[in-house]
Amino acid sequence: MTMNQAPTDYTPEEEILLQTLRAQSWDEFVGQDTIKKSLRLAIEAALQRKESLDHTLLFGPAGLGKTTLSHLIAKEMNADIKATSGTALNKAGDLAAILTNLKDGDVLFIDEIHRLPKIVEETLYPAMEDFALDIVIGKGPSARTVRLDLPRFTIVGATTRFGLLAGPFRDRFGLIHRLTYYQPQKLTDVVTRGAKKLNVKIDPQSALEIGRRSRGTPRIALKLLKRVRDYAQVNGFDQISTKEVRQALEMFAIDTKGLDETDRRLLNSLIQHHQGGPVGITTIAATLNEDPGTIEEVIEPYLLQIGFLKRTPQGRVVTAAAYKHLGKEYPEE
C-alpha cells in the first residue's frame, strides 16, 4: 500500500478482501433499488416460465456493483456463472470454447464488454439471438459452415463505456440498466456492513465520514474502510471514530470530497497551465502523462458528477466550485 495509490488501484490483498466482502444477497446489496426491483421481477418471471433470463447489460463507472449484480443474478436463477472479459476473448474460437461448455440457464459474465474484438462480437450475435454458433471448418474452396446448437444461456455484460457499444449489439440485450453513483448515506450502509464482516467497531458518524469521501463508489468505500482499519490497528485504537478516519484519510491524501492526488493534479494543471480550460482530452492526457482512456473512464466521471468539471464542445472546463474547493480564486471574466 503506497500513500499516493489512486483510489482505483488495488493491491492483490485488497482485491481478495473485496471478494470476501462481496454482497451475497439482494438484502446485502445496498441501493440501486429500481434496478434490483426490475431484475428480481425479470428473474421471477423467467423462473416461472422455466426459461433463461434475457441477456442483460449493466453499465456505469467502475466499482458500482456490476460484477456483484451478475453473481446475484446467477444465484437467483439457480445457475452457474462463468466470468470472462472483453480483453480475454481475442478470437472467435475462444468464445466458442466457452459457449459450448455452458449449460442451460448458465450465466456468462463478460466484463468490459466494449473491448470485445469486432469478430468476436459478431460471432456472439447469432449465439445471443438463436443460441447457435456458425463455425467455419476448413479453408479455401472446401471450407464450409457448420451450425452448432448452444444451451440457452444468459449473457450479463458489464461496461464503463456504453457509448462504445455498437447499436446492433445493444439491441440484443433484453435488459439494460445504468448504475449510478451512490449517495453518502448509502455508502455508510456499505461501510457498516463491511465493518461487521471484518469485525471492526465503527460508529455511524465515522462510517458516514468514509461514505462522504468515497466518490459515490462502494468499492472505494470498502477500500477506505480497510485503510482506516489498518491505521487504527497500527496506532492501537480498538474502535474507529471520526478522528481516526480523518487522520487516516489525510495521511492518504484523500480530501473531504474524496478527491485524491490524481484528481487534484488534473484540476490544478488545468488551472495553472490552461486558465481553467477549455482543454481537449488529449492535451490533458499529455500534460498529466496519463492514458486518455483512464482519464475519461476513471478520473473524470466523478469530477463531472460533483460539478467540478464541465464538458463543452471545446474541451473540459474547471468550474467555480472546484476553484473554491482547492482554495483558489475564480477568475471572473
Ligand code: ADP
Ligand atoms: P463493478 O463490477 O461495477 O466494478 P463490483 O461488483 O466489483 O463493481 O463491486 C466492488 C465492491 O463493492 C465489491 O466488494 C462489492 O461487494 C461492493 N459493492 C458494490 N456495490 C455494492 C452495493 N450496492 N452494496 C454493497 N456492496 C457493494
